[in-house]
Amino acid sequence: MSEEVAGEIAGEPLRPPLAAKTRAGARKPTEIRSLARSHTRTALRVLVGIMRNDEATPAVRLSAANAILDRGWGKAAQPIESGEEGVETVHRVERVIVRPEDAGHADQEAGNA
Structure with a gap:
């Protein structure tokens, strides 16, 4: 850890851990x-x-910079592509509950159809 970071952390008062x-x-x-x-x-x-530490790898510095920007400005919106211009993608989640005793009837009806 750089002296700059250690000094900034050392400036914070140490607090005893709180009970769990x-x-x-x-x-x-x-x-x-x-x-x-x-x-x-x-x-x-x-x-x-x-982010300012010249000894840190570029990947680590970039990760720290991104974390700072995300917290300060929020994460950038991620557009969802539907494949067609102007068409809105609609998602539907349907929950179907099947009782085991009804499953046999559904199989018979499917065979008769």
């Missing part, structure tokens, strides 16, 4: 999200340090 469970049981997702967000400044400093 609260009185009511396991942490709720909102608590975990809040805890993770409390480390945003440190995480961003680490990413910037990696």
